[in-house]
Amino acid sequence: xxxxxxxxxxxxxxxxxxxPGKTLDNGNAHEMVQALTNAQTDGFRFVILDLAALExxxxxxxxxxxxxVDLFREQGGDLILCNVPAPIMHILTVLDLGDFFxxxxxxxxxxxxxxRS
Amino acid sequence: MTQPVGHETRSLNDSRSIIGxxxxxxxxxxxxxxxxxxxxxxxxxxxxxxxxxxxVAGQFSVANAFVAVKNPDQRFGPAIIFGTGKFTGxxxxxxxxxxxxxEAVLQSRLWPIxxxxxxxxxxxxxxxxxxxxxxxxxxxxxxxxxxxxxxMGLGNKVGGRSFTESDLDLAGAFVKTITPLVANAFIFAxxxxxxxxxxxxxxxxxxxxxxxxxxxxxRTINAVGREMLEGISPAAVxxxxxxxxxxxxxxxxxxxxxxxxxxxxxxxxGLASRTENLIAHVDGSERIFSVTIGxxxxxxxxxIDTIVTLHDVTAQKDVEQRLFDLERYAEKGMVASSxxxxxxxxxxxxxxxxxxxxAYVERGNVSILPDTLEKLKANVDKMTRFTAGLMDYSRLExxxxxxxxxxxxxxxxxxxxxxxxxxxxxxxxxIDPDLPDxxxxxxxLSQLLINLLNNAxxxxxxxxxxxxxxxxxxxxxxxxxxxxxxDNGVGIAPEVEERLFKEHLTTKKTGHGxxxxxxxxxxxxxxxxxxxxxAPGEGTAFVFHFPRxx
Numbered sequence: 001x002x003x004x005x006x007x008x009x010x011x012x013x014x015x016x017x018x019x020p021g022k023t024l025d026n027g028n029a030h031e032m033v034q035a036l037t038n039a040q041t042d043g044f045r046f047v048i049l050d051l052a053a054l055e056x057x058x059x060x061x062x063x064x065x066x067x068x069v070d071l072f073r074e075q076g077g078d079l080i081l082c083n084v085p086a087p088i089m090h091i092l093t094v095l096d097l098g099d100f101f102x103x104x105x106x107x108x109x110x111x112x113x114x115x116r117s
Numbered sequence: 118m119t120q121p122v123g124h125e126t127r128s129l130n131d132s133r134s135i136i137g138x139x140x141x142x143x144x145x146x147x148x149x150x151x152x153x154x155x156x157x158x159x160x161x162x163x164x165x166x167x168x169x170x171x172x173v174a175g176q177f178s179v180a181n182a183f184v185a186v187k188n189p190d191q192r193f194g195p196a197i198i199f200g201t202g203k204f205t206g207x208x209x210x211x212x213x214x215x216x217x218x219x220e221a222v223l224q225s226r227l228w229p230i231x232x233x234x235x236x237x238x239x240x241x242x243x244x245x246x247x248x249x250x251x252x253x254x255x256x257x258x259x260x261x262x263x264x265x266x267x268x269m270g271l272g273n274k275v276g277g278r279s280f281t282e283s284d285l286d287l288a289g290a291f292v293k294t295i296t297p298l299v300a301n302a303f304i305f306a307x308x309x310x311x312x313x314x315x316x317x318x319x320x321x322x323x324x325x326x327x328x329x330x331x332x333x334x335x336r337t338i339n340a341v342g343r344e345m346l347e348g349i350s351p352a353a354v355x356x357x358x359x360x361x362x363x364x365x366x367x368x369x370x371x372x373x374x375x376x377x378x379x380x381x382x383x384x385x386x387g388l389a390s391r392t393e394n395l396i397a398h399v400d401g402s403e404r405i406f407s408v409t410i411g412x413x414x415x416x417x418x419x420x421i422d423t424i425v426t427l428h429d430v431t432a433q434k435d436v437e438q439r440l441f442d443l444e445r446y447a448e449k450g451m452v453a454s455s456x457x458x459x460x461x462x463x464x465x466x467x468x469x470x471x472x473x474x475x476a477y478v479e480r481g482n483v484s485i486l487p488d489t490l491e492k493l494k495a496n497v498d499k500m501t502r503f504t505a506g507l508m509d510y511s512r513l514e515x516x517x518x519x520x521x522x523x524x525x526x527x528x529x530x531x532x533x534x535x536x537x538x539x540x541x542x543x544x545x546x547x548i549d550p551d552l553p554d555x556x557x558x559x560x561x562l563s564q565l566l567i568n569l570l571n572n573a574x575x576x577x578x579x580x581x582x583x584x585x586x587x588x589x590x591x592x593x594x595x596x597x598x599x600x601x602x603x604d605n606g607v608g609i610a611p612e613v614e615e616r617l618f619k620e621h622l623t624t625k626k627t628g629h630g631x632x633x634x635x636x637x638x639x640x641x642x643x644x645x646x647x648x649x650x651x652a653p654g655e656g657t658a659f660v661f662h663f664p665r666x667x
Binding site: 025026029030033059062063066067070090094095096097099 | 168170201275276
């Protein structure tokens, strides 16, 4: 498995969980893109982003996620957000992305969406 | 500057939409502020372009976006292109060559531009076809002034939504704001590249190179210069950079005696460069540096800098000295052989005369003895004159006293004025009226000048020219007295020039090569140095430097 600079776990054979920490912005957007690309290359169809600790999400941070979503979905998988704090959810809503991302309230529900529980 | 392309237009009466629009604008402002801040911290063009793509994608809710920034030439390689989503690695979308061809058309359009509208113009049609096939919905050219420096392309908004008029307004403002950032990053990259390029060139020069500003502060020094000064100059220890350090701290007097004056601008001779040998005292021994000092007029910087190259010629001088010593020993052998030959001739005559006298005495024929004795005495006189001439030739010790080189030159000029070989040559002198006295052996310096003037006349005669000219100039500075002798004779080939003064070398049919060796001894007797500049067919210039206090 390729390296991932964020905290991460393998939940199942094809489900990978990433915790981006407190910030996702210009400073680590390229690392997020790399992490998602590596997960796909390693055969994970689903990636769950646990945003529980996320305090700041910039436009670049959002952009780093958008490019991967279709690629996961074309493989029958998805990029799922869970534990989304209210301020982060507000940003996604402002950008009209509230219904684009698959968003679940917690890790368990996200895993269920992936067909795992 | 925008045009509506969306099918969904928000109602201004929809207060939720207005609040959303304001918040989106705030997000955009925040994104732009972050980009600006990032550029201030890290001015790499590729890093800026990458972040720009993510920011644009997030700000306009597109999964696929690219930014391509052109290079004005191939020094940086191909254009810097970055894409996200399906545009990742799709170089076809960033056809900057095509965009540059259509630059005038793109300039005339409102930004951002709907790709399908570019089909109207034959100049942009091929480009539009590639973009449309790749799923590019909007493009925004990045114009810095009238120059196209890049292209930003966006795919459709996620979820199948269309771009709204407010999206386009925001995109237009976004592009206008980021373009100067990209242009600045590009300029910074170009400056960094040129700086690195010049440093590479400087660092690959085999000689030390320093650039000194008008205040005597080192502005640039190459790797050889740092290595050369490391451990010699008290300011160059521990690998510290000497950039920004005053030459007064670097070329301290006890290590580099007399260096500051020629290196500082007030010691420069106008804009012409000059070369001289300067001595440094290193660990109790002397090292000789060939120092070339010139000026950088600074038409771009608005200041006049001094450029200095240093070449450690100590080893070369040692070799030259050893060669000279060897030549001197060889010369002694050759001279001894000649002397033996000449003396044998005289002795043979004298021996023959003595034998003749012995025969006369045995035969009682003494009346003829006085004539024979006269002949023997004449031969002894010849021997005396011969040995006296030898002593003149081989006299190495200078008998120095305070004198003026101008006076020597004046004497020599009166001597050569009556000689036939100079009658067709225009001999010009430039006398320094303030030339100071120096410690000298006037006879030896006369011999030096006569020898070189004879050589110059011969060199001019070889050309057969009628406009032969010899120019003799004296000048001085704080430390030395100089005299230059330049002619427009046949000149000296470079390979010969290198060996001049070191060997009994002559290019004359009747020359013996002792002349310049003698000159070399005279110069050495005065602790002087000589620089030679010569071009075959154009002439030769000798410049002699003598210390005022030898």
